Amino acid sequence: MPTEFDLLPENAEELGLEPDPLPSVTRIDTVVDGRTVSALRWTTESLRVVFLHGGGQNAHTWDSVLLSLGVPALAIDLPGHGHSQWREDGDYRPHLNAEAVAPVIRELAPDAELVVGMSLGGLTTISAAARYPGLIKRAILVDVSPESPKRVENLSKKDRGTVALVSGPDTFDDLDELIELTAAAAPNRPKSSIRRGVIHNTRQTDDGRWRWRYDRFRKSIEPEPLWKDLSDSDTPFTLIRGGLSQFVADEDIDTLRRYRPGLVVFTVDGAGHSVQSDAPSELARIVGDTLRSAH
Structure with a gap:
């Protein structure tokens, strides 16, 4: 029976990494206030980094980054x-997301040195840092600021990139239509990266x-x-921008x-809003350097 982790060797090959052995990755579900919050745990060792994805994405968006980071x-x-x-209620504003993920971080990654949040995940990180002092020791925001949600409203469909798909149709006849x-x-x-992303996100x-x-x-x-x-938090922040993105202005x-x-x-040249998908190795390098600078 295929599992959600069967595509990891393809990620590794695309990155030029040896596909064997791969890290042990497991899915863990935690119930918070009666709702399930699911996560991927990379290795059984004490967890050093927590990753929060953007709106319309999922935890697998970080697969290539995590393989590169190691x-x-x-x-x-x-x-x-x-x-x-x-x-x-369909309410996924950052402060409510923070209420959901904070207990998960506290339970599964209490010693995490860094939280990396992209887009909605970055805004969730900002809220969590303010509401739960000491939980987030250091944070990286990936291509987001508090102004980004309003700024996106004024962008063209082309400049929104894959974010524009969130406001498109809900259902599709087949997987190939979604991939295209x-x-x-x-x-x-790369088309192979897009295919993996669609498989994980659908x-x-x-009715088929x-x-x-x-x-x-x-x-x-x-x-x-x-x-x-931001004003209420004392967490140190780093910002990573996509060089081709317009989600964060000067x-x-x-x-x-x-x-x-x-x-x-x-600034990661050549990357759009989803820096983790466009330049995973470069993002992993910056995350690794940030971890090392904390010591």
């Missing part, structure tokens, strides 16, 4: 995504059609509470630096 890590499916339970749609939204990404319904493995957002994300969270960085004078900023 450190024990936890990749969490945010509520309403992947294998985590959907909320009845995603490939058109991410033309610089499920087949009883395919649908995304995430819920629709029914609440908008406002920037003001997130800026306040003025956003100026504001981030007013709240965090020590903010470190990296």
Whole structure:
């Protein structure tokens, strides 16, 4: 019976890594306030990094990064995504996500030195750092600021990339249709990577059609509470921008630096919003360097 981990050798081959032996990866479900929060645990050792994906994604978006990084890590499916339970109210704002993932981090990765959050996962990281002092010792935001959700509203479909798919149809006739749609939204990404991503991010319904493995957002994300969270937290932050992305503007960085004078900023040339998919090895290098600089 095929498992969700059967595609990892393909990830490794694409990265130029030896496909054998691969790290031990297991899925762990935790019940928080009556809802299941699912996560992928990379190795059985003490976990050093926690990864939180973006909206419309899932924990497998980090597979290539984690293979390149090679450190024990936890990749969490945010509520309403992947294998985590959907909320009845469709409310996936960062402060509610933080309430869901904080107990998971505390239970499974209490000694984590770093949390890496991309897009919605980055905003969730900001909220969690403010609401749970001491939980997040150091954080990396991947291509997001508190202004990003509003900024995206004014971007063209082309500039939104794969994020534009979130507002598209819910169900599809076959998997190939989804793969082609995603490939058109991410033309610089290897087709094999896109295929893996679609497989991990979809499920087949009883009528044989395919649908995304995430819920629709029914609440908008406002920037003001997130800026306040930044002001209330003393967690050191690093920002990684995609060089081709328009989700973070220069003025956003100026504001981030007013709240965090020590903010470190990296730009990954040639990467769009999903830096982990467009440049996984480069992102892994920056994450590794950040871990080493903490010691």
